[in-house]
Amino acid sequence: MNRVTISADYCKGCGLCAAACPRKIIVLDSKAINNKGYHPASVIAPGSCTGCALCALVCPDAAICVERDA
Amino acid sequence: MNRVTISADYCKGCGLCAAACPRKIIVLDSKAINNKGYHPASVIAPGSCTGCALCALVCPDAAICVERDA
Amino acid sequence: MVVFERPRSLSPLPFHYCPGCTHGTVHRLVAEAIDALEIERRTVGIAPVGCAVLAYDYFECDMVEAPHGRAPAVATGVKRTRPDCIVFTYQGDGDLAAIGTAEIVHAGARGENITIIFINNAVYGMTGGQMAPTTLPGQITTTSPYGRNVKTQGYPIRICELLSTLDGVAYAERVAVSNPKNVLRAKAAIEKAFRYQTEGRGLSIVEVLSSCPTNWGMTPVEALRWVEEAMIPCYPLDVFKDTGAKGGMNK
Amino acid sequence: MVVFERPRSLSPLPFHYCPGCTHGTVHRLVAEAIDALEIERRTVGIAPVGCAVLAYDYFECDMVEAPHGRAPAVATGVKRTRPDCIVFTYQGDGDLAAIGTAEIVHAGARGENITIIFINNAVYGMTGGQMAPTTLPGQITTTSPYGRNVKTQGYPIRICELLSTLDGVAYAERVAVSNPKNVLRAKAAIEKAFRYQTEGRGLSIVEVLSSCPTNWGMTPVEALRWVEEAMIPCYPLDVFKDTGAKGGMNK
Amino acid sequence: MTSRIILAGFGGQGILFAGKQLAKTAMHKGRHVSWLPSYGPEMRGGAANCSVIISDKEIGSPIISQPDILVALSLPSFSKFEPAVSEGGLLFANSSLIPEKSKRGDIKAHYIPATELAAKNGLAGGANVIMLGYLLYVTRLFDYDELIGNILSSIPASKSALIEGNKKALLLGYEYRG
Amino acid sequence: MTSRIILAGFGGQGILFAGKQLAKTAMHKGRHVSWLPSYGPEMRGGAANCSVIISDKEIGSPIISQPDILVALSLPSFSKFEPAVSEGGLLFANSSLIPEKSKRGDIKAHYIPATELAAKNGLAGGANVIMLGYLLYVTRLFDYDELIGNILSSIPASKSALIEGNKKALLLGYEYRG
Amino acid sequence: MSQKVLMKGNEALAEAALRCGCLYFFGYPITPQSEVSEYMAKRLPQAGGLCLQAESEVAAINMVLGAAAAGVRAMTSSSSPGISLMSEGISYLVGSDLPCLICNIQRGGPGLGGIQPTQQDYLQATKAPGHGDMHLYVVAPASVQEMAGLVARAFDVADTYRTPALLLADGALGQMMEPVDFDAALSVRRDLPEKSWATTGHGGKRKKNIVNSLYLSPEALERSVLSRQERYREIERTEVLCEETDTADAEIILVAYGISARICRSALEAARAMGIRAGLLRPITLWPYPRAALLRAAGHAKHFLVVELNIGQMVDDVRVATQCHRPVSFFGRCGGMLPTPEDVLAEIVKIHESIREEGA
Amino acid sequence: MSQKVLMKGNEALAEAALRCGCLYFFGYPITPQSEVSEYMAKRLPQAGGLCLQAESEVAAINMVLGAAAAGVRAMTSSSSPGISLMSEGISYLVGSDLPCLICNIQRGGPGLGGIQPTQQDYLQATKAPGHGDMHLYVVAPASVQEMAGLVARAFDVADTYRTPALLLADGALGQMMEPVDFDAALSVRRDLPEKSWATTGHGGKRKKNIVNSLYLSPEALERSVLSRQERYREIERTEVLCEETDTADAEIILVAYGISARICRSALEAARAMGIRAGLLRPITLWPYPRAALLRAAGHAKHFLVVELNIGQMVDDVRVATQCHRPVSFFGRCGGMLPTPEDVLAEIVKIHESIREEGA
Numbered sequence A, B: 001m002n003r004v005t006i007s008a009d010y011c012k013g014c015g016l017c018a019a020a021c022p023r024k025i026i027v028l029d030s031k032a033i034n035n036k037g038y039h040p041a042s043v044i045a046p047g048s049c050t051g052c053a054l055c056a057l058v059c060p061d062a063a064i065c066v067e068r069d070a
Numbered sequence C, D: 001m002v003v004f005e006r007p008r009s010l011s012p013l014p015f016h017y018c019p020g021c022t023h024g025t026v027h028r029l030v031a032e033a034i035d036a037l038e039i040e041r042r043t044v045g046i047a048p049v050g051c052a053v054l055a056y057d058y059f060e061c062d063m064v065e066a067p068h069g070r071a072p073a074v075a076t077g078v079k080r081t082r083p084d085c086i087v088f089t090y091q092g093d094g095d096l097a098a099i100g101t102a103e104i105v106h107a108g109a110r111g112e113n114i115t116i117i118f119i120n121n122a123v124y125g126m127t128g129g130q131m132a133p134t135t136l137p138g139q140i141t142t143t144s145p146y147g148r149n150v151k152t153q154g155y156p157i158r159i160c161e162l163l164s165t166l167d168g169v170a171y172a173e174r175v176a177v178s179n180p181k182n183v184l185r186a187k188a189a190i191e192k193a194f195r196y197q198t199e200g201r202g203l204s205i206v207e208v209l210s211s212c213p214t215n216w217g218m219t220p221v222e223a224l225r226w227v228e229e230a231m232i233p234c235y236p237l238d239v240f241k242d243t244g245a246k247g248g249m250n251k
Numbered sequence E, F: 001m002t003s004r005i006i007l008a009g010f011g012g013q014g015i016l017f018a019g020k021q022l023a024k025t026a027m028h029k030g031r032h033v034s035w036l037p038s039y040g041p042e043m044r045g046g047a048a049n050c051s052v053i054i055s056d057k058e059i060g061s062p063i064i065s066q067p068d069i070l071v072a073l074s075l076p077s078f079s080k081f082e083p084a085v086s087e088g089g090l091l092f093a094n095s096s097l098i099p100e101k102s103k104r105g106d107i108k109a110h111y112i113p114a115t116e117l118a119a120k121n122g123l124a125g126g127a128n129v130i131m132l133g134y135l136l137y138v139t140r141l142f143d144y145d146e147l148i149g150n151i152l153s154s155i156p157a158s159k160s161a162l163i164e165g166n167k168k169a170l171l172l173g174y175e176y177r178g
Numbered sequence G, H: 001m002s003q004k005v006l007m008k009g010n011e012a013l014a015e016a017a018l019r020c021g022c023l024y025f026f027g028y029p030i031t032p033q034s035e036v037s038e039y040m041a042k043r044l045p046q047a048g049g050l051c052l053q054a055e056s057e058v059a060a061i062n063m064v065l066g067a068a069a070a071g072v073r074a075m076t077s078s079s080s081p082g083i084s085l086m087s088e089g090i091s092y093l094v095g096s097d098l099p100c101l102i103c104n105i106q107r108g109g110p111g112l113g114g115i116q117p118t119q120q121d122y123l124q125a126t127k128a129p130g131h132g133d134m135h136l137y138v139v140a141p142a143s144v145q146e147m148a149g150l151v152a153r154a155f156d157v158a159d160t161y162r163t164p165a166l167l168l169a170d171g172a173l174g175q176m177m178e179p180v181d182f183d184a185a186l187s188v189r190r191d192l193p194e195k196s197w198a199t200t201g202h203g204g205k206r207k208k209n210i211v212n213s214l215y216l217s218p219e220a221l222e223r224s225v226l227s228r229q230e231r232y233r234e235i236e237r238t239e240v241l242c243e244e245t246d247t248a249d250a251e252i253i254l255v256a257y258g259i260s261a262r263i264c265r266s267a268l269e270a271a272r273a274m275g276i277r278a279g280l281l282r283p284i285t286l287w288p289y290p291r292a293a294l295l296r297a298a299g300h301a302k303h304f305l306v307v308e309l310n311i312g313q314m315v316d317d318v319r320v321a322t323q324c325h326r327p328v329s330f331f332g333r334c335g336g337m338l339p340t341p342e343d344v345l346a347e348i349v350k351i352h353e354s355i356r357e358e359g360a
């Protein structure tokens, strides 16, 4: 399975990853709030991730790490 | 007759008029010296002047006045 | 297999930029280029005055903070005395295209062998959203509250086009970081701009159309759409000069 | 019939220029343009720092002496507060193309409705012959004693070409005052540059290839030959932009 | 009498606006006032605060080291300023974002879940004015009508849609009973 | 002993060069020297002058208000500096370009048609060194060989063609008898 | 309702300038004074004037030079680094005898420094705002109301004596809001001389005008410098402003201007409450400096305490003004830190005690 | 034959810099100092260095900033208006703690002024060469020989304390030729600290270096300003230079630096010859100022006469240094005019007579 890790320390909840994800599996967690007052992004359906890394490519805070199966 | 008047007060003896005159009738007067130490230009054969004003056109010190017959 | 992670040349510090500000994206691309060319150990970066003023904290290479607009002159001082270093400046549109106009033009004319990363976000970000030389006609900013009136406030400056008239400029390309495809193009351009320096070609500049959601009063997603719909038509994406291309293309 | 005499707008004071220096020629052409358009009473000229610093003594209109390179900014201050005045700057290549780069570029970008007379003599005349941004490759000056080495000292800047990339520039032409025919062309260009201002078209610039016999170490006649043989090939005489021409020519 | 008030929170919570309303209302009552904001790039997403002084005498230093009244809308601002409140002073904390309570015995603390109240009542961004309402109820610094009048007069014609929201928010705070 | 010398003339007459030769020669004799030129745009075609001080003691002000020796190559420089020559001082005037004579009784004036001599002898631009030769003959400031040695050593290898001319000029002046 | 409006210092100074007939503003953004241009950008077009954002501070000051040469009231505004960039232009304005207003809303330095309030440019403002023998008329407001009033005065002095004026404030004064009454602030109007020297096109009606600072003859340049010095002497005679609070019987006199004077005023109240005879002498014009008032105060005071947001730049001026009659000490913070009234009070108490001891 | 060479001051300073290992020169032409760049343009390429003509003084000082950040000895040179343009950059060099040498060969001002020698930038050099709390190490040579020697010293002090240094001379010193013995001028060499802070690429061998003057936290900025002040105190303790001539028994002490000190020396000889007990105290460092020497002199002298080529810029410094113990008067010319020794002598005689009268 491909894995997308979003670091809550870096994430500012800008939503660019969510907009870029072709599978639409990233959302901003409106309940969580980090210590800067942001709602960080999270992957809601990791199983459908294609590992395309488009989310990471547009993330302005280099908050996303993408791992792909072999 | 056409008349070319060179003002010795303005002339710095640069020789550009002499070089430009198609009739080659302007020379620098190596004996005269004005109070800035320059040898002013003068017209040696006023009679052959065509009044073309090329001399005046290139004079950087606006030292030349050209009058033409009628 | 990790296919994407923070580049090594980026420090672990979180950016101070606003959410969705593409300064961060470009920082990452610069760090990726440095990684790719393995030049981190000999690179010296010059930070501007502008929102990216703290860039010195974000790159894992030596850094100098320059006075507003003077980064190309500071870079010249470093490069000429340490020719083995790879020297880049990172500048905003106020920094490079307003107060620093003379410095960038003359670094270009001299063919300084340096790399310029130029962030065009059509506004003065750091000082709170004043008009920049690159502000679009009609665009509202705090100092063009009625919309930029080209008759009284002037026309946008197209820096790549202007610098391409200079013999010392080796490479000038305009890119945008408005969508994944454009980010990939930007990445390639930035890497090329650094590679050209390692090859001693002269001045390379990459102009990056970038967003300022905060001062534009838009969400980050809206802001990137505005880059594409409003900025690109005024600032076409193109390679304006590339002396390294086949036939030494020189538009 | 008088076919040629000192123009009215030129003061009776003899110029302080060296023998054969074409600053004087251009002064005369500027005065002729002012006479022709009958604008002397509402003209304000801005003198540079350079050999033409005393230009304020030579024109019979109001004059302001600007700091080195800042004439376009000073002109902006005058024109914007006195829009009915005709405002021109008279600047050398050190003044306009080196220290004053930002000011001329931005006056151009803003489309300031002013006229720029730009004297390119490939050298800093007043200070004794140092290299200018427009010094030719290989040219010997006191600060390029081994000849301008483009690799270390940069390439000549072509101001008309550079400014023509700006939307606010209405007219840019390069002329020379190296022979009677060229002087006539220069005269026409300068008059047009003033006329465009009266028509409110934006910034007009006439670049005049000019001689500096003193610092070039040549006689006045040799110097004009050098303008034609060495300078014109590097700085082609042409109209680079003319928004008033048929079809709004904009090269 | 002199009141030294610090209002603090995240940038974007309307801290400066709220402080300005207090100052303006006091000014219109003929009192001496000063309003001093924190400023600069740290405002961006980070913290924001302002110091408001209301006095019967001319105001010396506009800087407040020990506020008589602290209005804290965020946790970091609570942590930063709560220890500085002067003895016998008042604290107003937005309990929606401040899970902690003041441990000081020498001040009087008031808590109001302003962010939640705002959200529940469809008043996005109204927490600041809710806090003002609550402050007004507790301190009686001004008459209700004076304050609401000044708030409404600060809203530009182009944003008249905001009038109702502000009215509602001030009242919500004013009528809140912790 | 201290000598204060002003050399003056038109720009282009080699005034500064001539002054420098005096200073350099004196320096090589172990004396204190200073050389101060007029400078700036007025040099262009206009006037040029320099002040040379030669002394046994450290030199205070390098500026000369009253020269002991004046070397004047042009009429304007004669008119400007002749009245300033100190009592008992010396004047050397290039009579080719200075039709006037000094009217002062308290100085000793020497005239030499240096420009004409130079022209006659094919030494364009050599009037300055001719003047030096004459000055040397009158004042015996240095040995002839010292001065010519220093002049020749100032000529760059690339301009060695000038060597003969300078030798000839110095001698012409040295042997001139007004 | 009173005619007072609550305004930021930056905005009040802009509004005051506009009301004084300054319809031309040239500037370049910089924190903490960008509100000045922003305010002007909104208001001047409505008033038939012009707010032009220049490409740099260098260009801005030269646009002011052009506008001033053309005879209009014009101004610029910046903060410390931007003012440094203007110093050549400022010197040219002085050399060309042109009136205008320059505002420096100081921040921290040297270099890029920080954006918090300081008074670090006192020496630059009063001793060397540019190259050459020169001065500016320098006013230092201590409230938003005074910001407005001194703008008016600065323009009037500038026009009367053909000199640029400098308003020296700081980030706190620029950013804070206080009530302003413009009618009161701008009530005094002077008879000003005609600007017959302005370059507006001679219209065939007069000889041409030249605005210039070049004098190739040193004799002429010296004459021009000395005649300007005479105008300076006149300004020193007639345009000094300072405010004294409780100095008449004071043993300890605080000397402070601008925002630090405000802090001192709070400290002073506390000191008086403790029975310490302290007073405050607040220079309002920093150049010309209130030397006479200080010398008078040195007649009875035992100690002077200078309080500034810098490392003690005004101390020597107090020494010279008081002819070294009394000890002068310094208390201040720098880099954007602000002392509290309590800090200043502690310093006053310390001095008070040492005076007592000496007396004992 | 002696090892002396006859050289212009401008050339000697350039040659001295080169011999001190300064291989990088960035400048922009301006009278009366263009010989510095011209000399460097000839010599530096031969020496493996670089002389780069910048597009302006603003660019030049920032190139110096880059070169200094990269750890090499670098310098620039200009004259009054050009130095004004550098003031932002100079403040950044200070804020970034970078060593370098800046030369100001002063001319007349304000504005474009003239090109003849003056000392009009004393206050700018010593009080406010830029915005913020800052100083430069300022040396003022009085001969061509000293021009060379002080270049060496200035570089050493700059490197030791990480501060820019300023050589303040004037058109006369720059243009005049005198004999120079470089071996003597440059004989003293210091042990200098390693430039471990330089941005040269970290090579993977150390943590990255940052050269910076920004401190967004006012606490941090204040700390950095105060720690710089401590270095200033150290410089004041150890790097003051001044020269005293005949001061030991002097009733009248002339205080003058640079070219005016030369004029004073001539006047002094004449005064002594007349039996007037005059002396000369010549500050060689203008910052730090020789306060101790002046205070000592104030112990016995009756009168101080400051002589400068300006309108009296150093007078207050003498007052403060002598704690106003003695009268301080001023004589000077400005705008490029030079007083003669006779002028100064007349002034001395006048003072001498007034002292006699008072004594009588």
Ligand SMILES: Cc1ncc(C[n+]2csc(CCOP(=O)(O)OP(=O)(O)O)c2C)c(N)n1
Pocket: C049, C050, C051, C052, C068, C091, C092, C093, C094, C095, C096, C119, C121, C123, C124, C125, C126, C127, C132, G028, G029, G030, G031, G057, G081, G082, G085
């Ligand atoms: C000399 C000087 N002038 C002005 C400023 C204030 N200032 C800081 S950043 C900036 C402009 C920033 O705009 P830009 O370069 O476009 O960068 P952005 O913030 O948009 O990335 C200005 C004017 C300064 N620090 N120094």
Ligand SMILES: Cc1ncc(C[n+]2csc(CCOP(=O)(O)OP(=O)(O)O)c2C)c(N)n1
Pocket: D049, D050, D051, D052, D068, D091, D092, D093, D094, D095, D096, D119, D121, D123, D124, D125, D126, D127, D132, H028, H029, H030, H031, H057, H081, H082, H085
């Ligand atoms: C700020 C400043 N820098 C430098 C100078 C010295 N300076 C006077 S004229 C000049 C250059 C003149 O060259 P150019 O503009 O080409 O005019 P030209 O004399 O050749 O006509 C310079 C550098 C100055 N006056 N002011």
Ligand code: SF4
Pocket: A004, A020, A021, A022, A023, A024, A025, A026, A043, A048, A049, A050, A051, A052, A053, A054, A055, A056, A066
């Ligand atoms: S890698 Fe691609 S599919 Fe997976 S979350 Fe990111 S954008 Fe979506």
Ligand code: SF4
Pocket: A006, A010, A011, A012, A013, A014, A015, A016, A017, A018, A040, A041, A058, A059, A060, A061, A062, A063, A064, C020
């Ligand atoms: S793009 Fe990055 S910062 Fe933005 S929401 Fe996604 S992970 Fe967070």
Ligand code: SF4
Pocket: B006, B010, B011, B012, B013, B014, B015, B016, B017, B018, B040, B041, B058, B059, B060, B061, B062, B063, B064, D020
């Ligand atoms: S061109 Fe003019 S200045 Fe030159 S020689 Fe002829 S008349 Fe004289």
Ligand code: SF4
Pocket: B004, B020, B021, B022, B023, B024, B025, B026, B043, B048, B049, B050, B051, B052, B053, B054, B055, B056, B066
């Ligand atoms: S008018 Fe023509 S022909 Fe006559 S002198 Fe002049 S150039 Fe010669």
Ligand code: SF4
Pocket: C016, C017, C018, C020, C021, C022, C023, C051, C121, C125, C126, C211, C212, C213, C214, C215, E044
């Ligand atoms: S203000 Fe604009 S440019 Fe600056 S960090 Fe925020 S979004 Fe980015």
Ligand code: SF4
Pocket: D016, D017, D018, D020, D021, D022, D023, D051, D121, D125, D126, D211, D212, D213, D214, D215, F044
């Ligand atoms: S130096 Fe050159 S440009 Fe200047 S007046 Fe002489 S010839 Fe003309």
Ligand SMILES: [Mg+2]
Pocket: C092, C093, C094, C119, C120, C121, C122, C123, C124, C125, C132
């Ligand atoms: Mg920007």
Ligand SMILES: [Mg+2]
Pocket: D092, D093, D094, D119, D120, D121, D122, D123, D124, D125, D132
């Ligand atoms: Mg030129």
